[in-house]
Amino acid sequence: MPRFWNALGDIARRKHSIGIQSKLLIMLLSVSVISVLITGAIGYRSGTDSLRQAEFDRLTQLRESRAREITAFFTNVADSATVITHGATTINAAREFTEGFEQLENAPLPEGAEPRLDAYYQDVFAPRLSSSTGRTADPAMFEPAGNAARYLQSMYTVPAEGDTDAAIAMVDAGDPSPWTQANKRYQSFFGDLTTRFGFEDSLILDTSGNVVYSAYKGVDLGTNLDDGPYKGTVLTDGYQQMMQATSVDDTLITDFERYPASFDLPTAWVLAPIGAGNAITGVLALQISIDEINEVMTGDEGWNRDGLGDTGETYLAGADKVMRSVARKLVTDPAGYESDVINSGTDPAIAKRQIAVGGSILLQPVDTPAVNAALVGEHGVRIERDYSGPTSLVAYGPVDIPGLDWVLVAKIDEDEAFEPVNDFARDIALSTAAIVLVICLLSLVLARVFTRPLKVLSDAVREVSSGNLGATVPVRSKDEFGDLAAAFNDMSASLQTKQQLLEQQQQENEELLRTLMPEPVARRYRDGEEIITTDHRNVSVIFAEVIGYEEFAGTLSSTESLGLLNTLIDEFEAAAELRGIERVRGLRNGFLATCGLVVPRVDHAGRTVAFAIELSKIVQRFNARHNARLALRAGIDSGPVSSGLIGQKTMMYDLWGEALDLAHRVRSATGDPGIFVSDRVRSNLSGMYSFIDAGTVQGVDGTESVWVLTVRSDDE
The missing domain is CATH 3.30.70.1230 (Nucleotide cyclase, GGDEF domain)
Structure with missing residues (x-):
């Protein structure tokens, strides 16, 4: 028995010391890990720099590509307006609509026109405008006062009841007026122009500022831009500039503005004078479609296809540092967008308004260093927190569109942009771990083979300490491990015999105790x-x-x-x-x-x-x-x-x-x-x-x- 306990003492002393195998394992691990870490650090540094620069270059190329596309879009719109205003159809239409409009100034209104017009503004237009603005609209502020405007709107605007498809399809209101005759001749042309080119509306304005024609026959039909309900708008400013143009080849593109006649939606116009030579007989105003601009800026919602991944986007911003195109996340995840922009400082009311109208034009602030730099004419790339919160890679620069002080920003979340860098680092880490793991496994296998007898003996000792006094270990060798196993088996058998005798005596004592007294007393x-x-x-x-x-x-x-x-x-x-x-x-x-x-x-x-x-x-x-x-x-x-x-x-x-x-x-x-x-x-x-x-x-x-x-x- 003393020999067994001495052997256990030797094991315990060796357990708390470092053996040869442990020292060899430490040296192998140190050399391999240090070499792999140095190699990985160099590779990580060079890989990070090159991948980072490649991502900036790619984002810059995407910004330039989007800038060319949006510039080409506005150039095509302006060129189209110039071609249309030079055509005889437009010149004749402007003359005939103007003449017909002037005759309606003194024409009697159709029977029942007044109450129908009042009811339309009260029951259709004002509620819809209130819903769009979130404020109560007074119909009296927008109902036209001029006789010609009231005549046209009672005959064309009111019957459509706000249905744009019905409005643009209305060619003949059934009255014999010269204006209706002109509409029968030219509605198909301007209606096709509006729908085919994706305009929100096409207006013809005479030299007095009257809207003498509207393709969709909206509430601005017949109104006057100088003293009517829509005076002071960017449409009025653009019209006045075109009337002062020195050439019929001039065009003007306005910035976005909320236009009440379009139910307060953001509206931009391209205007061109109508006439031949230097004689201006009117102005053509084409209402630019928000959807067309958004389609260009989102790549027709093909962000992934364009290389912007899951978080990238391109957007326009104006001089007021507010968006001029839709935000990507507002389209793909409105609830997440609302939470992100509010957490980044956007007024909750503005965020909720964007969700309600489904757009961020003239709503979402983008007062970022990149936008500020682009507004002063700078081009560049940087890493900064964007308007929705995450740190992003940003490429920025101004957009060359005559008449517009806009900038274009291309951005992608830093985490996604540098994902290849992270993948590279992960590969290095995994390779390092794999090498270390292989070395560890080989060393552990050899160590376990050598120490297996000690583990078996240690497990048997734990069994004995937990109460299994009959535990034994196999004697597989004739060395010191075999002697130790034999000594343990002798000790275990001796302890088991003593335990059995003790339990037998205890049982006898219990039985004797139960004969002497009741069980509760014995307990x-x-x-x-x-x-x-x-x-x-x-x-x-x-x-x-x-x-x-x-x-x-x-x-x-x-x-x-x-x-x-x-x-x-x-x-x-x-x-x-x-x-x-x-x-x-x-x-x-x-x-x-x-x-x-x-x-x-x-x-x-x-x-x-x-x-x-x-x-x-x-x-x-x-x-x-x-x-x-x-x-x-x-x-x-x-x-x-x-x-x-x-x-x-x-x-x-x-x-x-x-x-x-x-x-x-x-x-x-x-x-x-x-x-x-x-x-x-x-x-x-x-x-x-x-x-x-x-x-x-x-x-x-x-x-x-x-x-x-x-x-x-x-x-x-």
């Missing part, structure tokens, strides 16, 4: 209590003894006598267990027992009397078997008793108290056999059994009556 004794006593308020106590056994045993040998007595006592104990009677201690020819002591019972008196009757029957059967003349004498009382362990060295479980004393006295009241009970027992059981007065005994409180049970024939 308290095992728990270490020194003074164990319990007061019981109401239990039944029986003293039972067999009379005449000494005379009967006198004819028998001591062995036979003891054997028959044990048989009789065993039957008594079996009857006690059946009736729920608790044996306290044995007497010379009987025993002391209780009912309701360990297990409380409300019928303890009845059980005790029934038990006494059963004892009488057992004695009678014994007499019949052995031709004996034994008799039973028992005393029963109910009342308070105390129980507990008496003595320190030679402990004994015993009872004491009034009920015990009285039960002892009543059994000796006459000296005759029988079942004697106290007055308390008789009172409780008088309805179940018959009792005869057997005299009196002296009790604690004076004289006590004693009664003897009259056993009925069915009890015998």
